[in-house]
Amino acid sequence: MNKPMDLSSSLPDANGLFGSFGGRFVAETLMPLILELQDEYATAKNDPEFQRQLAYFQGDYVGRPSPLYFAERLTEHFGGASIYLKREELNHTGAHKINNCIGQGLLARQMGKKRIIAETGAGMHGVATATVAARFGLPCVIYMGTADIERQQTNVFRMQLLGAEIVPVTSGTGTLKDAMNEALRDWVTNVDDTFYIIGTVAGPHPYPAMVRDFQAVIGHETRAQMLEKHGRLPDSLVACIGGGSNAMGLFHPFLNDSAVQMIGVEAGGKGVNSGLHAASLNGGTPGVLHGNRTYLLQNADGQISDAHSISAGLDYPGIGPEHAWLHEQGRVEYVSATDAEALEAFQICCRQEGIIPALETAHALAEVAKRAPTLPREHLMVVNLSGRGDKDMMSVAHHLGEQLDEAC
Amino acid sequence: MIAIQDNTMNDTVNQAVTHSSRLEQCFATLKQQNRPALVSYLTAGDPDADTSHRLLHGLPDAGVDIIELGMPFSDPMADGPAIQKAALRALESGQTQTKTLEMVRNFRQENSTTPVVLMGYYNPIYCYGVERFLTDAATAGVDGLIVVDLPPEHDEELCQPAAQHGIDFIRLATPTTDARRLPKVLANASGFIYYVSVAGVTGGSAPTPERLENSVAHLREHTDLPIAVGFGIRTAEQAATIGRFSDAVVVGSALVDCIEHAASGDDAVEQVHGLVSELAESVRACREVDEQVIS
């Protein structure tokens, strides 16, 4: 009874299930590939040479470890908890996404794959994938919704510079979920030579576990860094959630430390009650999409609804299955932040710390703004600064401009 | 308690006998006639409820032997553009799972022999509720299910419960299904085996007949179930070539394209049934050449 369940190592089970979530809900054509990937990944995970290469690229190419920075001014601004920023935005390509891409890229190379594909929303995963593909000399195709191409122009150009082919996806709403559908269609058509690098802890097994493992470097480093600074573990961890990879990467190494509180922040869009949001746990129901069972935004008939968020990277109607499970277990608290709250927190971070965060990350900061003031200075709060905001300049200018107009 | 369970068991056994027999009878009859089945795919509710109703009801007279009726889904990740658009048209015109089942019930009131197989993705079934769906589908007169994103690894979700309701679960075998995996794919299969002729989405490139013939022959060594071939079959000629060595030929995107390009509902009905007649004629004659050679 008192012995806590071992949350960190036992799941998913052999069928890729976290409780009832996860699984391998894919077309038969893909099953042999997914089983092969599962075996290859299991081997790589225990292969010292693979781990050595991974560590090498994480260090010399990505620039890890990323600092755990005491945000002194932000702490003072909110006047409560001590706020630490895990600086994933300092990674090569400017977000946590590269941690996973390096891992999967190495695996693709090891499996002798000749072509890389990926979906992208904000373009950060697309840029990280295009980067790794360039580094390993593999051709790369990125699927991106037309709505996202519109709002993330600079990332589109970056991917092109890196030699990737961008395929605009017009089906559905032209956002992340449609890009993922299209990437899956590519994969099922090019089964012999193609490796699909999924960008978050979603998709069929083994992706949720594999992406989690590659991102867990964030949490492992945080743990060591906090122990070194304070001789103890942090009290709380905060991260934004699109599919949930930066959050899972930070949380996972702490799941068995019951004193460490964890908060995942979903995109609340115009408000969770408005119908215009991307908060799958707070406003969705269980269903099956993109190879796994998880919480989804959908109507009563099982048709997937459109997500809405100011940030393209959170604009996804689902969430990784392990989060769905942790939600039901009550181990992680899942909240939401609206577009307006994120935009506000975005500006505070710029002014107080001289760090321009990604709009995705700003959702985590919005939760900090609500929570930190109520806590004592001894409370050590770590925020995953998942990415930098250069890509969001046009969006932010647009939204702030609109606000200014309204004010006049 | 035990008595109640026994009753339910008897019910499902009875259903199993009556329902699976429609597919069995169909294939038995066609075997006597020495011709393959023509299987049509249309999305329920495409382009609207009324036209879809007329399309469905005219299929047997136009020459279809087995009807596949698509349950539209917002995110059909195994389908090409034609069937993606069909799903969107259907959803936009208000199609739901309930309406799809109603269509089958209506169809059964005037046709008790042509097998109807519902095809689609798991989520709309899961959200409807698996037990409720199977009960309603069995009552409506559904004979089988093809659910693209439920591999044998998830048989306990729908495949096994469907058997309890006397509904066949039609399994897909594909060019990537290797010898090691095939037994798993065939294990709980019933009705027929759907061989996906090319690795890819629906409406894609045409299969090469020679390779296909070998694959079907290989499958036959491992199963006694009839083998249908689909994906990429568009023309009467292709249907005839493939119908020589398979038990059924599935045509979907080509029919759905007729709906997309039709000027009106009437036009859609005329064009779809026209193409079906052409395909049916070709499929009916496709083995005659062989017979002449033999005699």
Ligand SMILES: Cc1ncc(COP(=O)(O)O)c(C=O)c1O
């Ligand atoms: C900077 C940044 N943070 C967070 C996310 C959301 O993804 P995830 O929830 O998988 O970390 C994205 C996605 O594009 C991103 O670019």
